[in-house]
Amino acid sequence: MYASSVWAPATEKITTQKQLNTVQRGFAQKICKSYRTVSLNAALLLADLIPLDLRIQEAAQLYEAKRGRPQDILCGREVERRVSFLDALHPSEEFAVEFRCLEDKESESEAKQAMTGLRIFTDGSKMEGGVGAALTCWKDGEETLIKKFRLESFCTVYQAEMYALYQATKVAIKTKEPSVNILSDSRSALETLGGTETFHPLAFAVKKNLSLLKAKGKEINFFWVRAHIGIEGNERADVLAKEAVEKLKTRPNYDGCPVSYIKRNIRRDTIVKWAERYKSGHTASVTKTFLPTVEAAHKFLKKTTMTPLLTQVFTGHGGFAEYLHRFKCKDSPSCVCDERQEENILHLIFDCPQHSRKRLDLQIEICMNLCRDSIPDILNEDRQTFLDFCCKIAEIAINRNKT
Numbered sequence: 001m002y003a004s005s006v007w008a009p010a011t012e013k014i015t016t017q018k019q020l021n022t023v024q025r026g027f028a029q030k031i032c033k034s035y036r037t038v039s040l041n042a043a044l045l046l047a048d049l050i051p052l053d054l055r056i057q058e059a060a061q062l063y064e065a066k067r068g069r070p071q072d073i074l075c076g077r078e079v080e081r082r083v084s085f086l087d088a089l090h091p092s093e094e095f096a097v098e099f100r101c102l103e104d105k106e107s108e109s110e111a112k113q114a115m116t117g118l119r120i121f122t123d124g125s126k127m128e129g130g131v132g133a134a135l136t137c138w139k140d141g142e143e144t145l146i147k148k149f150r151l152e153s154f155c156t157v158y159q160a161e162m163y164a165l166y167q168a169t170k171v172a173i174k175t176k177e178p179s180v181n182i183l184s185d186s187r188s189a190l191e192t193l194g195g196t197e198t199f200h201p202l203a204f205a206v207k208k209n210l211s212l213l214k215a216k217g218k219e220i221n222f223f224w225v226r227a228h229i230g231i232e233g234n235e236r237a238d239v240l241a242k243e244a245v246e247k248l249k250t251r252p253n254y255d256g257c258p259v260s261y262i263k264r265n266i267r268r269d270t271i272v273k274w275a276e277r278y279k280s281g282h283t284a285s286v287t288k289t290f291l292p293t294v295e296a297a298h299k300f301l302k303k304t305t306m307t308p309l310l311t312q313v314f315t316g317h318g319g320f321a322e323y324l325h326r327f328k329c330k331d332s333p334s335c336v337c338d339e340r341q342e343e344n345i346l347h348l349i350f351d352c353p354q355h356s357r358k359r360l361d362l363q364i365e366i367c368m369n370l371c372r373d374s375i376p377d378i379l380n381e382d383r384q385t386f387l388d389f390c391c392k393i394a395e396i397a398i399n400r401n402k403t
């Protein structure tokens with residue numbers, strides 16, 4: 001997918017698509033352990049592989065979004081972009097922020113004794129209703145200032161935590177206190193500040209403020225505190241952040257759209273396109289009986305490991321008389337039950353009288369009627385029993401056809 005944003009438009013052409021399909025079909029067949037005659041449509045589904053041309057378009061779209069080009073899925077909002085190298089600090093001026101870990105309540109109260117000046121607790125929160133951040137300042141055991149902020153609902157907790165830290169540094173700049181301690185329960189946010197290369201826009205803003213504080217000769221210390229162990233300031237910040245989500249009705253203070261959100265949305269669109277292609281394709285008719293949609297297949301494959309036998313069942317390409325006859329490996333396509341009846345996997349599972357007994361036993365065991373329409377439900381509820389049944393029946397036919 002190298003430089004895909006340049007050549008992604010070419011994937012719309014049929015000839016390019018054919019070339020990509022040839023590349024991917026072989027891989028997909030090997031992954032799902034199928035016969036080489038299995039169609040691309042079925043092989044991709046069973047291998048859980050997104051079609052290559054869609055994957056390329058996806059990568060190109062993500063690149064464009066990261067570059068700041070307007071995207072339909074963003075509805076006019078901007079992506080949170082990395083800080084440009086041109087704006088970054090000179091490497092000689094780069095610095096890492098150190099933080100101390102206060103693992104439990106005891107170490108927190110010990111540290112509290114030693115701390116001079118202002119203590120600022122920060123927290124971020126993401127809930128059903130949105131995303132919020134808050135900070136609370138403490139001096140001599142009393143709360144002196146609180147601030148609450150709202151972030152756009154697609155923002156992450158990480159962004160909220162980082163935004164709270166940024167606001168804390170702003171308070172540190174304004175206050176007359178010569179020494180400020182900032183306490184956060186987000187280790188990932190503090191660790192980002194701990195790195196020397198900072199391209200996250202919020203982390204970058206924090207560092208800019210810290211340089212300013214340094215120049216002013218102020219002392220500033222960072223601490224990580226464990227959340228929900230009853231540290232007063234931290235609990236308070238937590239409550240305030242949740243209040244910010246529930247009660248603040250102002251415009252969001254921060255609305256940088258995280259890349260993860262865009263990725264998720266692009267992927268959702270891709271799956272819709274793939275599902276449409278799978279459904280409308282003329283191939284994979286047997287596979288569609290078992291797995292009618294891309295979503296169903298994805299869910300199924302998360303829980304099941306495909307074996308060569310199972311793939312023969314799910315594709316119908318295997319040691320069945322009708323298939324063998326089609327590829328000139330057997331004289332007759334008919335089933336042992338009836339001369340006029342072709343022996344294929346669907347006939348064996350649903351209709352063939354030689355397996356009536358097994359079918360009846362299965363239906364009693366799973367308490368469901370076995371027919372083509374009930375397959376999705378059966379796969380949902382009694383997957384393994386049904387798969388064992390299918391494999392047993394397929395094996396009998398395959399072994400018979402070997403001789």
Ligand SMILES: [Zn+2]
Binds near residue numbers: 338343347354
């Ligand atoms: Zn039969």
